Amino acid sequence: MHNPTAQDELAGRLAEMVAAATDDQISPADVLAGEHSLAALGVTSLSLIRLVDAIEDEFGVDVDPGLVDDFATLVEDVAGMLG
């Protein structure tokens, strides 16, 4: 996925999914700001598994929860798997 617009859309959608996985304890805007790791933002282990499950359900790709740290890398990984 090399189209910048498509990648931005993906980032927007993933930020919403991160927020949903935390029961909206953090906002998509905080996630997109990318100033902190997901853990530092408050994404707990429970939220992380919910996020990875949601990504699998929506995009059909399997993200290793052990390797999810910062949001930018997550977006790149998912984009890479989507080709």
Place this chain on the structure above:
Amino acid sequence: MLDVGVTFAGAREGRSGLAWGQRAIYDAMRIAGPENAHYFNIWRLLAMPRGRGPYSPAEVCAAVGALIARHDALRARVSVDGDGLPYQTVASGGGLTVRTVACAEPEAEKAAEGLALDLASTSFDLASEWPIRIGLITCDDAVRQVAVVLCHTAADGYAADIVMRDLRQLLLRGTIARPPSQQLLDLVAEQESGVGRNRSERAIAHWEAGYRVIPPVMFPDLVAEPGAPRWSKAILESRALEDAVTIVARRHHMSTATVLLTAVTSLIGTIIPHELCAITPIVHNRFRPETRDLVTTLSQLGLFTLAPEPDATLAETLEATQPEAMRAYRHAQYDQPAWDAMVDRVSAERGVRVYPSCCFNDLRPVDHSGLPDNSPGEDAVRTSVAASRIEWLPGVDHFNCDFCFFVTRQSGILSIGLSADTCRLPQDRIVGLLRSVEELVVESAFRDAKPGEVAP
């Protein structure tokens, strides 16, 4: 004592294989045999909501009927087909006898517990009996308590809490507007689909990679004469641990369960000199939103491995192993017979049966909320260690797991427990390990602490 009846009708019906978690428990119950399978029964009590009622037995029976009609799993009976494979039939309607016991008001709570234990004391007949038993405690013809016993093929601990929540709601409001987020028959269809098969294959691949390198068994040596009973069970109730584990969990952005899982696995590494320690957490698998109201047995074993580092602090170990903990939680949903086949294959290749016989079970309700914000200071936590106490619970002389560590709440306080084979871990070491977990976590809340410094 009086028997009254519940009827239910108009629900959907169907036939399916067992869901993965159901199959795991079904196999365990089959191995245990009908004389021991009642060990798996789950029971709960519901005190009648105060300020409402009084509720007659007929009114409570109507609510129970609506409850059973609401959830596929409570109308499912398990039989065996011509090839010896289990399947379940979900009925659209039926009836259930309810046992009623009258008592005086002050005795209601105790009588309810006695009734629940009695109802739970025999195994379910999976083919002919509904997977739910109901008992009512009445005072002056009004119901005071409802005892609910569930067969573990129909519900795990989390599902039992959903059942009780729904029953309470039905008693208070008569109906529940929203249908369950998912039903048993839908879950089985999902697991049998391509998506489900892929999920299972990925999970089993994770297990297989681990099973090729972990010790075949975590406590291989018989080091002592059997205690009485051989599988002894102790529990440590500790406010200090509750406060400390919350501090550590918040600091590392992880759950209290992951902190305790890592702490106990690190300490096992100080008892047994393995290069790699393996422990199997029982994972609730309630991460997806659709599992919110799903009544079934979703829990299955995950595999967590940790290479003990004697010089590493707990904080360092938590950071290093968190990815592995995430994978353990993620890969705890799989087709049980396919998993069994993998274990057979890997065991044959290694020339030894691989079965760590070392498990971790967090029995607390699934907590989707954050950790509490307020924590007492260091002095208060350290002082409260003196108030924590060990209690011995009834054990057994035969069991299929050498080491079962569990987390629960007792008297409103976090408690950790251990049921272990005393030939491999004598009673003093059971207590020592529980105390070491407490000390390691309490120390780690306020300074860098290493497992080796507090080893049992």
